[in-house]
Amino acid sequence: MNVKHRVAVIGFGSIGKTVVNELLGTDSATRFDLAVFQREGSRSQISLPASVKRFIDLDGVLDWKPQLVVEAAGQVAVRQYAPICLSAGIPFLISSTGALASEELRLRIEVAARSGTSKALIISGAIGALDYLSAAARLPGTRVTYESRKPIAAWREELRELGLDPDATDEPVILFDGDAETAAQRYPRNLNVAATLALAGVGMRDTAVRVVADPGVDANTHVITVEGPSGTLHTRIVNAPSLDNPKTSAIVAFSVVNAIHQYFAPLQFT
Numbered sequence: 057m058n059v060k061h062r063v064a065v066i067g068f069g070s071i072g073k074t075v076v077n078e079l080l081g082t083d084s085a086t087r088f089d090l091a092v093f094q095r096e097g098s099r100s101q102i103s104l105p106a107s108v109k110r111f112i113d114l115d116g117v118l119d120w121k122p123q124l125v126v127e128a129a130g131q132v133a134v135r136q137y138a139p140i141c142l143s144a145g146i147p148f149l150i151s152s153t154g155a156l157a158s159e160e161l162r163l164r165i166e167v168a169a170r171s172g173t174s175k176a177l178i179i180s181g182a183i184g185a186l187d188y189l190s191a192a193a194r195l196p197g198t199r200v201t202y203e204s205r206k207p208i209a210a211w212r213e214e215l216r217e218l219g220l221d222p223d224a225t226d227e228p229v230i231l232f233d234g235d236a237e238t239a240a241q242r243y244p245r246n247l248n249v250a251a252t253l254a255l256a257g258v259g260m261r262d263t264a265v266r267v268v269a270d271p272g273v274d275a276n277t278h279v280i281t282v283e284g285p286s287g288t289l290h291t292r293i294v295n296a297p298s299l300d301n302p303k304t305s306a307i308v309a310f311s312v313v314n315a316i317h318q319y320f321a322p323l324q325f326t
């Protein structure tokens with residue numbers, strides 16, 4: 057049986073483009089009717105594939121009645137669009153998980169999802185092992201630390217803002233040591249993962265985060281440690297950066313694609 061799923065993607069940057077192209081190329085009984093929501097004047101609007109609808113405002117998206125809206129745009133877009141979609145009864149997949157570091161927005165999203173009997177879905181994104189972390193965090197005394205270590209290319213503007221020349225940085229620079237809430241809000245395009253870990257685990261304030269810009273690495277490296285009464289988890293994930301955006305790991309778009317397939321699949325991992 058051929059099933060068509062109607063999905064709207066917000067944003068057509070490094071993640072959105074790959075997601076749309078992968079879903080269009082799906083070679084199975086599952087097919088997608090796709091739309092992209094781009095802000096007017098957006099640079100990539102000419103490169104939309106012919107079969108993909110384009111909307112320049114959220115009302116157009118809502119009138120099209122998607123089964124799922126996928127955010128691949130940034131934390132501000134979560135704030136602008138998630139509560140509206142959810143209260144209209146449309147499930148909303150969140151890539152920019154750092155938006156949920158704001159307790160006020162997190163509560164607003166929960167209220168909207170309940171009132172629309174819909175759901176906000178959170179991608180694993182650049183990392184994994186969230187299932188283990190969630191289970192371990194149910195036991196009191198579980199501790200979580202996270203280190204993000206990315207090449208200088210992911211941190212050029214931020215280093216300049218600190219008065220450092222990115223091209224002359226030849227030692228690792230510790231940009232941040234603190235909690236997940238601050239990390240995800242201070243670095244909205246690099247530290248969404250900190251908020252994802254906090255949400256799945258022991259919370260924003262108790263998730264310890266270190267951020268390093270390292271001229272000695274050429275991959276986005278994520279080291280997660282979970283220690284507690286249930287045992288110890290130590291993972292090191294070494295991601296190739298996206299070719300279009302060095303801050304974003306290439307795997308993230310595939311995490312979104314996977315989450316979309318999972319959403320419509322009769323069998324689901326939990």
Ligand SMILES: NC(=O)C1=CN([C@@H]2O[C@H](COP(=O)(O)OP(=O)(O)OC[C@H]3O[C@@H](n4cnc5c(N)ncnc54)[C@H](O)[C@@H]3O)[C@@H](O)[C@H]2O)C=CC1
Pocket residue numbers: 066067068069070071072093094095098099100128129130131132133136151152153179180181182183244245246248249252298300301303304305308
């Ligand atoms: N959960 C995770 O592991 C990760 C999450 N992310 C999140 O995904 C976001 C997107 O990443 P990329 O595709 O690499 O970024 P990108 O900068 O390549 O593309 C973002 C696209 O969204 C559009 N956009 C931005 N704000 C918008 C708004 N308010 N409304 C509509 N469109 C808007 C831009 O015009 C652009 O086309 C990042 O900003 C970050 O928040 C990124 C990496 C990992």
Ligand SMILES: O=C([O-])CC(=O)C(=O)O
Pocket residue numbers: 182244245246247248249250276295303304305306308
């Ligand atoms: O893609 C990554 O490696 C992580 C990232 O940018 C984020 O967490 O915002």
